Amino acid sequence: MSGPRVPRNSYAIYRAVDRIFEGIHSPPQGDYHEVVRYMNEELPRFEQADRSYLILGSYRGAYGRRLRAFANCLNMPTNAESIVLGDTIDLDTAVIPEFDVKLNLLGEAADYIAGVYEKEDGGESPELGVVRALFVNKTVVFPRDYTGLTRDSLETREDVIQAALAVYYAAVDHTESEQRVAEKKKAELASLLRTAQEEGVDITERELTxxxxxxxxxxxxxxxxxxxxxxxxxxxFEAMDQCYPWTTMDELRDCADEMPGPERPQWETEFNVGLFRDE
Known part of the structure; x- marks a missing residue:
């Protein structure tokens, strides 16, 4: 077993280790070695980058695919490195929770933390609580379909879009015909659009559709x-200008530009694939 290295941001890492073992007077030797192993395996990736990101959210299924697509956008600059917490090595600890080790070490080591949220169940809530308490100033959140805490009127285009999605995906009465259901939803959307326009929201039927x-x-x-x-x-986070809602994958990818750090590579916006096509 290799001994502990001295990381580039050693003071921050020592703070994380203190929190990990806080209140445990005699941690098992195996737990200590697991923490050291995690540091040696995962932290060098952050140390070699000019800008590093820890990515939090849901790590399985379609949620995980969208989360990793977002992480890939952050990785576009060659001098940037993002790590999805759920993709790091597993730990075999006896007492120390694996979650404590991972989130404390990576949260301290990363320059910035990005949380992509799409639902209320699962482990996202504990993660969100930890980063709010420990790393709030370097965390940016990206909640899908979020429009505010107590929004009860149509004030923005985003409000109208979210209301329209709620109408479109509302549960249906299966005793009614598909045509009847479609007609009712169309009428509700038309009423929603009229109300939004009366409230001064600049959105058209075509845009909503x-x-x-x-x-x-x-x-x-x-x-x-x-x-x-x-x-x-x-x-x-919204009050701190560190919250960016999204509704589609294109919007989520665009949200990567809201994270602080190096600019995206020039070729990404200037590359002309037509130059390489046969005439």
Missing amino acids: DRIKERQSDIDEPPAEYSWVHLSFFKR
């Missing part, structure tokens, strides 16, 4: 729902 179709072909799911605790955390 296009957004619904885009959502249907991209993430064919009802609007995300969050607990009051989640919404309170999002509201806090």
Whole structure:
């Protein structure tokens, strides 16, 4: 077993280790070695980058695929490195929770933390609580379908889009014909659009229809729902200008530009694939 290295940001890492073993007077020797192993395996990736990101969220299924697509966008600059917490090595500890080791060490080592949220269940809530308490100033959150804590009117285009998605994905009465259901939803959307326009929101029927179709072909799911605790955390980050809602994958990829750090590579915006095509 290799001994502990002295990381580049050693003071921050020592703070993390102190928290990991806090209150445990005689930790098992195996737990100590597991913490050292994790440091030696995972932290060098951050130390070799000019800008590093820890990515939090849901790590399985479609949620995980979207989370990793977002991480790949952050990795575009060659001098940037992002690590998805759920993709790091497993630990075999006897007493120390694996979660404590990973989140404390990576959270301290990363320059910035990005949380991508799409639902209220699972481990996202404990992670969100930890980063709010320990790393709030370097954390940016990206909640899907979030429009605010107590929004009860149509004030923005985002409000209208979320309301339209709620209408489109609302539960249906299966005793009614498909045609009847479609007609009712069309009427509700038309009423929603009229109300929004009366409130001064600049959005057209075509724009609203296009957004619904885009959502249907991209993430064919009802609007995300969050607990009051989640919404309170999002509201806090929103007040700090560190919260960026999204509804489709294109929007989530664009949100990567909101993270501090090196600029995206020049070729990404200037590359002309036509130059390499046969005439």
